[in-house]
Amino acid sequence: MKRLYIVSSGAGGMDYITPQAQHAIEASEVVVSYTKYAKELAPLLEGKTLYTSGMTHEIERCTHAIACACEGKTTCIISNGDANVFGMATLVVELMDAKNLWEEIELISLPGITAFLATASKVGAPVSQDFAIISLSDRLTDIGLIDKRIRASLACDFVLGIYNPKSKKRTQPYANFLEALTEVDKRIAIVAQNVGRSEECISITTTHDLIAQGLRNDAVGMNTLLIIGNSTTRLTHNAHVLTPRGYLNKYDLSGEHKQKA
Amino acid sequence: MKRLYIVSSGAGGMDYITPQAQHAIEASEVVVSYTKYAKELAPLLEGKTLYTSGMTHEIERCTHAIACACEGKTTCIISNGDANVFGMATLVVELMDAKNLWEEIELISLPGITAFLATASKVGAPVSQDFAIISLSDRLTDIGLIDKRIRASLACDFVLGIYNPKSKKRTQPYANFLEALTEVDKRIAIVAQNVGRSEECISITTTHDLIAQGLRNDAVGMNTLLIIGNSTTRLTHNAHVLTPRGYLNKYDLSGEHKQKA
Structure with missing residues (x-):
C-alpha cells in the first residue's frame, strides 16, 4: 500500500x-x-x-x-x-x-x-500540575473563544503554555491576554524564543513584567513560547523555576509519610 | 562539576x-x-x-x-x-x-x-485546537480543584487529556469526571492503555459510552490515557479521529482564500 x-x-x-x-x-x-x-x-x-x-x-x-x-x-x-x-x-x-x-x-x-515541554525542561521543573496549552493566533480561531480559554485557565490555576503569542500584524489577542493577567496575582513567566535552536533565548520573569512591557515587548513574537506558572510556582535557590507537586507536604525527605500534627 | x-x-x-x-x-x-x-x-x-x-x-x-x-x-x-x-x-x-x-x-x-501526544498520533489528528491536561490522581491534589478544572475545560471547549483516571482504590475523581461529562453534549473519547508498548490497546468511543460503563470500566485504570475531543471533533471516513483546525473553512483545497459569500 x-x-x-x-x-x-x-x-x-x-x-x-x-x-x-x-x-x-x-x-x-x-x-x-x-x-x-x-x-x-x-x-x-x-x-x-x-x-x-x-x-x-x-x-x-x-x-x-x-x-x-x-x-x-x-x-x-x-x-x-x-x-x-x-x-x-x-x-x-x-x-x-x-x-x-x-x-x-x-x-x-x-x-x-513540543516546544512547551522542550522549554519546560530548560528552566527547572515549571510543570508538575495540570496545564492548558493555548495558541493566541486568531487566524482560524475566534478571538473571544481564545480569551474565554485564557480566563478559565487562570481561574482554575492551570500552568499555561502560550503558542504564537503575537506577530507584527496580530497583536489584539496578546493585548487581551495581558489584560487577563492583570486580574490575577503576580505569577512567574518564562519567555522562550527559538527553543532547541542555536539562537535560543530564554528568560525567567513575571507576569507583572510582561504587563509593564505591553505590546512593544520584542521578546514576544511568532517564535516565542510562553509558560505562565500557577499560584504555587516559585523560584529555586539557583533562580530556576519549580512548581512543586506536593510530595514534600505529605512525605519527609526520606520518603516516609509525615506524622499528622 | x-x-x-x-x-x-x-x-x-x-x-x-x-x-x-x-x-x-x-x-x-x-x-x-x-x-x-x-x-x-x-x-x-x-x-x-x-x-x-x-x-x-x-x-x-x-x-x-x-x-x-x-x-x-x-x-x-x-x-x-x-x-x-x-x-x-x-x-x-x-x-x-x-x-x-x-x-x-x-x-x-x-x-x-508524553502519552497524550503518543496517543494522539495513533488515532488520526484528534488535537489541533487548544487543550488541557489533567491528572485525576487526588493523592497530592485537592479533589475539588481537579473537578473545577474538568468543568472549566469542558465549558471552554478544550480538547482534554486525562492522566491516571482511576485505580482500584481511587475511583471518586473518575466518578466526578463522568458526572461532569453528563453535563455537556456527547463527544468523541479515546481510551488508550499502555501506549507505545507491546500490550498497547486503543479504542475510539464516545463520552456517552464512558458514562454508561461507569466505574466498572476495566479499560480505564492506572495505565490508561483518555482523550476527550472538543465540540468539533469528528470521525473520519476510516473511523479515525479529526479535530479540524479550520483551514478548510477559510481556504479551498488548493490553498486559495475562499470568496466571501
Whole structure:
C-alpha cells in the first residue's frame, strides 16, 4: 500500500528527533518540509527528493505530499515540534478525508517533542500540575473563544503554555491576554524564543513584567513560547523555576509519610 | 562539576527516546529507574550500575540518584513519557532545592514524548485546537480543584487529556469526571492503555459510552490515557479521529482564500 508519514521532528535540529521519526524519513523517497526545518535536518535528507516552501503555504505542502504518495512514492511531511500541537497533522488528515484516500494511502503519524515541554525542561521543573496549552493566533480561531480559554485557565490555576503569542500584524489577542493577567496575582513567566535552536533565548520573569512591557515587548513574537506558572510556582535557590507537586507536604525527605500534627 | 540528568524516555521502549536522552544515558555511570522502564531500555543500560524500585518509591529513587551524583558518579534518573508531565522533574528539583545542592551538582533535564501526544498520533489528528491536561490522581491534589478544572475545560471547549483516571482504590475523581461529562453534549473519547508498548490497546468511543460503563470500566485504570475531543471533533471516513483546525473553512483545497459569500 502507498504510504505517507507525518513526521514530528521535535523542538529543533537533530537532538530531539525520535528513532521512529528518523526511520520514517529514511524510508521515504520524498520529503516535504517548511524550508527552515529541512535545513536543520539536512543530515537525514541526503538523496531524498526534497520539496520545501515557506510559512503560510501549509495547504500547498500537504497537497503536494499527498499527491506524491498517490503517485506511489513513499513520502513524509515534516512538522516541527509535535504534529498535533498546532502542527501539520490536522490539515493532512482533513485533506485525506476530503479526498477519501484512506483505501489508497496508509497514513502513519509520529509524535514529537513540543516546544512547551522542550522549554519546560530548560528552566527547572515549571510543570508538575495540570496545564492548558493555548495558541493566541486568531487566524482560524475566534478571538473571544481564545480569551474565554485564557480566563478559565487562570481561574482554575492551570500552568499555561502560550503558542504564537503575537506577530507584527496580530497583536489584539496578546493585548487581551495581558489584560487577563492583570486580574490575577503576580505569577512567574518564562519567555522562550527559538527553543532547541542555536539562537535560543530564554528568560525567567513575571507576569507583572510582561504587563509593564505591553505590546512593544520584542521578546514576544511568532517564535516565542510562553509558560505562565500557577499560584504555587516559585523560584529555586539557583533562580530556576519549580512548581512543586506536593510530595514534600505529605512525605519527609526520606520518603516516609509525615506524622499528622 | 558533578552531573545529574533527568531523562525523559518517551512513551515506551526504544522508539520514542530522543538522541539527546540516549546520549545522557550513555554518559551516565549510574542509572536510576522504575523497574519496568529499565527493562524496556535494556539495550542502553549494559555496563551501567542500575538502581531500580517499584511504584510509589519515587522519593527513594530521587534521593538515591542525588546521593550518587553527590558521590561524583554521573547519574541519570529515568522518567517515562515527559519528566514534566506528572513525571520525576518536579521531585528531583524540589529535593535538590531543599538540600541546596545547586553549587555542587549540575542538573540537566531532557524532555520526552508524553502519552497524550503518543496517543494522539495513533488515532488520526484528534488535537489541533487548544487543550488541557489533567491528572485525576487526588493523592497530592485537592479533589475539588481537579473537578473545577474538568468543568472549566469542558465549558471552554478544550480538547482534554486525562492522566491516571482511576485505580482500584481511587475511583471518586473518575466518578466526578463522568458526572461532569453528563453535563455537556456527547463527544468523541479515546481510551488508550499502555501506549507505545507491546500490550498497547486503543479504542475510539464516545463520552456517552464512558458514562454508561461507569466505574466498572476495566479499560480505564492506572495505565490508561483518555482523550476527550472538543465540540468539533469528528470521525473520519476510516473511523479515525479529526479535530479540524479550520483551514478548510477559510481556504479551498488548493490553498486559495475562499470568496466571501
